[in-house]
Amino acid sequence: MTKARFMTNCVVGIAAMFVWMAVPASADEVAIEIGNFTFGPHELKVKSGTTVTWVNEDDIPHTVVSLNNFRSKALDSDDKFSFTFTTPGTYKYFCSLHPHMTGTIVVEAATGSIAPP
Amino acid sequence: MTNHDGGPSRRKVLECMTWAGTGVLWTITGGVPTSLGIIDEAVAQPSKGFTFLQISDSHMGFDKPANPNVKGTLEEAIGRVKTLAVKPSFMIHTGDISHLSKASEFDDAERIISQARLDVHYVPGEHDLIDEERGKLYLERYGRGTRGAGWYSFDADGIHFIGLVNVVDLKAGGLGNLGNEQLEWLEDDVKSRSASQPIVVFAHIPLWTVYPDWGWGTEDGARALGYLKRFGSVTVLNGHIHQVMQKVEGNVTFHTARSTAFPQPAPGSAPSPGPMKVADDKLRSMLGIASVTFKQNEQRLAIIDTALQG
Numbered sequence: 001m002t003k004a005r006f007m008t009n010c011v012v013g014i015a016a017m018f019v020w021m022a023v024p025a026s027a028d029e030v031a032i033e034i035g036n037f038t039f040g041p042h043e044l045k046v047k048s049g050t051t052v053t054w055v056n057e058d059d060i061p062h063t064v065v066s067l068n069n070f071r072s073k074a075l076d077s078d079d080k081f082s083f084t085f086t087t088p089g090t091y092k093y094f095c096s097l098h099p100h101m102t103g104t105i106v107v108e109a110a111t112g113s114i115a116p117p
Numbered sequence: 118m119t120n121h122d123g124g125p126s127r128r129k130v131l132e133c134m135t136w137a138g139t140g141v142l143w144t145i146t147g148g149v150p151t152s153l154g155i156i157d158e159a160v161a162q163p164s165k166g167f168t169f170l171q172i173s174d175s176h177m178g179f180d181k182p183a184n185p186n187v188k189g190t191l192e193e194a195i196g197r198v199k200t201l202a203v204k205p206s207f208m209i210h211t212g213d214i215s216h217l218s219k220a221s222e223f224d225d226a227e228r229i230i231s232q233a234r235l236d237v238h239y240v241p242g243e244h245d246l247i248d249e250e251r252g253k254l255y256l257e258r259y260g261r262g263t264r265g266a267g268w269y270s271f272d273a274d275g276i277h278f279i280g281l282v283n284v285v286d287l288k289a290g291g292l293g294n295l296g297n298e299q300l301e302w303l304e305d306d307v308k309s310r311s312a313s314q315p316i317v318v319f320a321h322i323p324l325w326t327v328y329p330d331w332g333w334g335t336e337d338g339a340r341a342l343g344y345l346k347r348f349g350s351v352t353v354l355n356g357h358i359h360q361v362m363q364k365v366e367g368n369v370t371f372h373t374a375r376s377t378a379f380p381q382p383a384p385g386s387a388p389s390p391g392p393m394k395v396a397d398d399k400l401r402s403m404l405g406i407a408s409v410t411f412k413q414n415e416q417r418l419a420i421i422d423t424a425l426q427g
Contacts, residue, residue: 036389037331059181059392061217061247067289074247076217077181094289097243100332102290 031055032103034062034075034095039103046085048110053082062101066093167274170198170205170235171319173356174376176244177225178216183379183392184400187216191229194377198233206273208235211356211374212242212284212321219248223258241267242321242357243284252285268299270306277310279303281320283335293322293335300337304344315350323355325364325371328384333358342369358390 028050033040035057054064056075064072064081069091072081085107095101179187215222230237239259246252256267263269266282283293326334345351351369359381364371379392
């Protein structure tokens with residue numbers, strides 16, 4: 001095995017490992033910051049199975065509500081709320097206390113190739 | 118706020134400026150409500166006729182840098198109420214009694230506010246309805262005789278007072294919300310009344326659009342105001358924005374009160390409407406320094422100094 005061939009195998013192997021890691025649900029966790037009365041990032045694309053955690057970094061309580069999908073309790077400063085997305089789709093959510101605060105989670109099917117970064 | 122020769126006393130002005138807790142004293146003369154100004158002015162200027170007091174946004178339980186002692190500033194506010202030369206007939210509280218709807222926070226508010234020895238008519242702010250059961254605690258304490266999420270009306274001294282709730286069932290991307298059920302009740306509540314009866318409406322979030330980017334307005338507020346259009350005198354009192362703003366439109370006077378807890382920035386002057394931290398020695402000077410008027414048909418906000426005179 002040449003050195004180049006060995007490197008290629010390694011790359012393929014590592015790539016395969018990433019695919020293997022990405023496919024099972026619950027592999028990914030993503031955080032959304034609530035700050036200055038905004039959700040950041042405002043729109044987030046995740047794979048099905050991803051757990052999204054909202055962290056309130058404001059001095060004012062907020063909520064994270066997606067009607068018929070999930071509803072956090074009022075999150076005081078530094079409180080967190082997590083939801084695991086298992087069904088692909090577009091989830092619009094907002095703060096029920098300050099409804100001008102809105103955000104979107106787009107959940108893509110976990111199977112198939114990894115989307116380019 | 119006058120001295121014996123009629124001019125403002127510098128000392129008195131400075132005293133006013135050192136008090137963060139606040140209330141707005143209202144008097145009704147000839148059927149037209151007039152703000153007498155911050156309580157300090159009212160103390161120095163005994164009012165004639167019927168008076169009532171507005172306090173707002175006590176936020177019991179708030180402990181962040183913008184004011185780690187909200188109990189203290191509410192106590193100062195109530196202390197001022199107790200010194201009024203003419204005892205107001207009652208108080209209205211335009212919401213956000215508590216910060217997190219905890220029983221202990223409502224207890225603290227009750228303990229302090231009751232020292233004024235006045236009847237208090239409450240409407241909830243969004244902070245008062247965030248217990249696990251979304252408003253149960255508020256309604257248990259303040260909901261007697263109210264309908265729906267806590268709205269009601271009553272008459273006093275010939276004036277019809279209407280307490281509205283615009284902090285429930287808010288819609289994504291929207292503003293404050295009254296909802297159809299409450300609006301139908303309002304229409305029915307006022308329809309048989311004489312147009313000459315003065316109307317005072319109070320609710321937490323401003324009923325008129327102050328600054329939609331921060332949610333400072335009420336989605337269906339215009340429909341409520343439509344039912345009141347035929348009345349000769351309508352006064353709308355709100356809280357929520359922790360600063361004084363006033364607007365007069367036809368027969369309707371809009372007014373927002375300060376918080377007793379912490380100031381919030383003028384619309385658009387900060388990245389968000391969150392609590393505004395000012396230097397400790399400035400906190401109490403946040404009284405009565407500016408008001409902002411949103412002029413319809415103009416895109417800008419006119420910020421003007423105001424002495425809170427009606």
